[in-house]
Amino acid sequence: MSYELQHYLPLELGLYQPLTVNEENTSIIKPYIKNPLKIQFDCYCIECKKETTFKFYQDKFDQYYTNQYQMDIERRIDSKLPIDFIFKCQRDESHVFYFTLLINEDKVIKIGQYPSFADLQLHKINKYRTVLKNDYRDFSKAIRLNSQEIGAGSFVYLRRIFENLIEETRQIASEQEANWENNVFEGSRMDNKIKLLKDYLPDILVENRSLYAILSKGIHELTEQECLDLFPNVQLAIELILDEKIHQKEKQLKISSVRNFVSTTIEKLKS
Numbered sequence: 001m002s003y004e005l006q007h008y009l010p011l012e013l014g015l016y017q018p019l020t021v022n023e024e025n026t027s028i029i030k031p032y033i034k035n036p037l038k039i040q041f042d043c044y045c046i047e048c049k050k051e052t053t054f055k056f057y058q059d060k061f062d063q064y065y066t067n068q069y070q071m072d073i074e075r076r077i078d079s080k081l082p083i084d085f086i087f088k089c090q091r092d093e094s095h096v097f098y099f100t101l102l103i104n105e106d107k108v109i110k111i112g113q114y115p116s117f118a119d120l121q122l123h124k125i126n127k128y129r130t131v132l133k134n135d136y137r138d139f140s141k142a143i144r145l146n147s148q149e150i151g152a153g154s155f156v157y158l159r160r161i162f163e164n165l166i167e168e169t170r171q172i173a174s175e176q177e178a179n180w181e182n183n184v185f186e187g188s189r190m191d192n193k194i195k196l197l198k199d200y201l202p203d204i205l206v207e208n209r210s211l212y213a214i215l216s217k218g219i220h221e222l223t224e225q226e227c228l229d230l231f232p233n234v235q236l237a238i239e240l241i242l243d244e245k246i247h248q249k250e251k252q253l254k255i256s257s258v259r260n261f262v263s264t265t266i267e268k269l270k271s
């Protein structure tokens with residue numbers, strides 16, 4: 001059983017998205033029913049505020065009656081009752097991760113989870129707070145909505161942030177390039193805009209710019225599913241631009257601190 005598969009139910013499967021178990025994916029659910037005692041996975045702990053290993057937790061009674069635990073799970077499946085899986089943070093036992101499954105023949109549905117996907121995601125964007133300024137609220141709102149499977153709603157926020165970042169980049173380019181043609185830029189689709197800004201954007205974004213052509217479409221032209229599928233890629237693109245901004249900011253700080261040091265040292269040596 002691979003580590004990735006243990007990961008799937010707690011961290012990949014969305015709420016109320018029925019998973020149909022077939023021959024190919026049966027190993028996703030099997031260990032949870034047959035041998036949950038061995039299950040562990042790495043995940044961000046919202047209490048420790050860092051990555052940790054969560055291990056399956058059983059209360060004292062179960063520890064002495066291991067087989068009974070498995071029987072209990074199977075009995076619950078037969079009776080179509082929900083099954084709770086509780087995991088504990090290995091740094092502090094009071095930090096828990098849990099989720100509830102409803103298993104009905106070949107359908108597995110996750111009907112509850114703590115912490116929510118949004119809580120697990122949001123800590124990752126905290127470092128962008130200062131570079132995003134006013135857009136930070138919209139960025140966290142987008143992630144919250146997306147974790148609730150709200151496609152178009154979440155996508156609107158994300159697209160606006162992406163467009164704001166492209167606009168900021170356009171301003172820099174138009175200041176720095178003597179023969180910048182704004183008409184050409186404004187009349188272009190998103191993929192071409194990215195190409196025109198290629199010297200100011202991360203390479204990976206420029207290489208994959210065709211992906212963002214779809215951002216020029218009206219939101220009514222996109223299906224709910226298209227919005228959900230696009231979301232992670234646009235989120236990544238935004239984060240790449242922000243990472244670059246943070247990097248540039250730190251670099252500038254270091255440069256000015258070196259300059260400062262050199263000039264004050266020269267002054268000192270002169271006197």
Ligand SMILES: [Zn+2]
Nearest residue numbers: 045048089095
């Ligand atoms: Zn913890």
